[in-house]
Amino acid sequence: MSITSSLGVFSVAGLTTDATVSIYSMNGKRILSVDDYAGKSINISALSSGLYLVSIESEDW
Numbered sequence: 001m002s003i004t005s006s007l008g009v010f011s012v013a014g015l016t017t018d019a020t021v022s023i024y025s026m027n028g029k030r031i032l033s034v035d036d037y038a039g040k041s042i043n044i045s046a047l048s049s050g051l052y053l054v055s056i057e058s059e060d061w
Contacts, residue, residue: 002014005044010023010054012037012056015056015060017058018038019056020035020056021034021037021042023054025050025052025053031052
C-alpha cells in the first residue's frame with residue numbers, strides 16, 4: 001500500500017477491496033470521510049496546511 005498527497009489531492013494505492021478512508025485533525029476531529037473508496041483521488045485542497053491522521057478500514061486490514 002502507498003499513500004500519495006500532491007497538488008490538493010490524496011490517494012491510496014494497493015487496496016484490493018473497497019475501503020473507508022477518514023482524515024482526522026491532530027485533535028481527533030474527523031475532517032473528511034469517504035466510504036467505498038476504490039483508489040480514486042480525494043480532493044483535499046480545502047484543508048489547511050498541517051499534519052493529519054489517516055484511517056483506512058477495509059476487509060484487507
